[in-house]
Amino acid sequence: MWGEKRTERMAAEMADNGGRADAGGADIARIARQFIEAIPFSQALGMRLDEIGDGVAVISMPYDAALVGDPRTGVIHGGAVSALMDTCGGAAVMCHPEALAATATIDIRIDYMRPARAGERITARATCYHVTRSVAFVRAEAWDEDETRPVAAATGAFTVQRETPQGGTP
Amino acid sequence: MTRRPPEPVHLIRHRRDRALSALVEGVPYIGFMGIGFDRRGDELTAVLTYDDKLIGNPLLPAIHGGVTASFLEVSAIMELSFQMLWDEIESGRLDVEALRPETLPRLPKTIDFTVDYLRSGLPRDAYARARVNRSGRRYASVHVEAWQDNRHRLFAQATGHFLMPLRDGTAE
Numbered sequence: 001m002w003g004e005k006r007t008e009r010m011a012a013e014m015a016d017n018g019g020r021a022d023a024g025g026a027d028i029a030r031i032a033r034q035f036i037e038a039i040p041f042s043q044a045l046g047m048r049l050d051e052i053g054d055g056v057a058v059i060s061m062p063y064d065a066a067l068v069g070d071p072r073t074g075v076i077h078g079g080a081v082s083a084l085m086d087t088c089g090g091a092a093v094m095c096h097p098e099a100l101a102a103t104a105t106i107d108i109r110i111d112y113m114r115p116a117r118a119g120e121r122i123t124a125r126a127t128c129y130h131v132t133r134s135v136a137f138v139r140a141e142a143w144d145e146d147e148t149r150p151v152a153a154a155t156g157a158f159t160v161q162r163e164t165p166q167g168g169t170p
Numbered sequence: 171m172t173r174r175p176p177e178p179v180h181l182i183r184h185r186r187d188r189a190l191s192a193l194v195e196g197v198p199y200i201g202f203m204g205i206g207f208d209r210r211g212d213e214l215t216a217v218l219t220y221d222d223k224l225i226g227n228p229l230l231p232a233i234h235g236g237v238t239a240s241f242l243e244v245s246a247i248m249e250l251s252f253q254m255l256w257d258e259i260e261s262g263r264l265d266v267e268a269l270r271p272e273t274l275p276r277l278p279k280t281i282d283f284t285v286d287y288l289r290s291g292l293p294r295d296a297y298a299r300a301r302v303n304r305s306g307r308r309y310a311s312v313h314v315e316a317w318q319d320n321r322h323r324l325f326a327q328a329t330g331h332f333l334m335p336l337r338d339g340t341a342e
Contacts, residue, residue: 041234077199083236
């Protein structure tokens, strides 16, 4: 979940950077990266930001015995996969050229298609495919090292908090 | 007319607590998250003890949406599992002393899980209770509510569907 204060902080960062609401894609991605890499829970899960830009984010998480949900099979708990999907979805919104600034999850649905194999890294890829004045829509998928069969899929709605509520962007 | 005397209360309590702790301790992720369970009869309340590592937004600060999702999912699975085993715990058919992570009955598997974020999670303890709305032989539907300071001010809720394990010992 993402917070509101980020708007001001990002605005300040952008001002430092000589940028504005229409800062270049590279700046948006750089700032989004700084925020994502500073999230304590994402760090606790060992998440790594692999790609970010233009409304698409790829984040991965190493296998860790502490995250196991089924002791018999060593499969990672669905909750840890949800955390990866949520983080990745938020990152996709933050780096969308129109969304900008802060975002918070409104809702997310995760479908667990198969158990992730024990010992393998899990990678999520989220796309922010539509943005309205106040809502960003996201789709995401996750894989273990077999990239042909997703382990989970997600759809979510996120808030969009624009820098200036009465601003020019419709 | 003869009746069997009621079982001593400490035996009943021990069997229920032992079964619950075996279920909880068998799942490493529950320990990683710092989730515990309060039990009153067959009613479970999941308790998420606040820790700085659970933060998702250090500026607010607020707990991570993934923490909330995990907490709700853990609560739902535990409620469903405890309910699934309740009759065996009560009758004594389940040998609670022999329960180890390796010998634990198979747990329900999540099919899908939808989380509704109602307000931001504050940096303090959180509580959750789950309700099994439908539990068939194969599928179950569970609703979970989570709150922090005020029971009637939910900060998140979720609905999940679960695949129930086959209980005749054959693998799912």
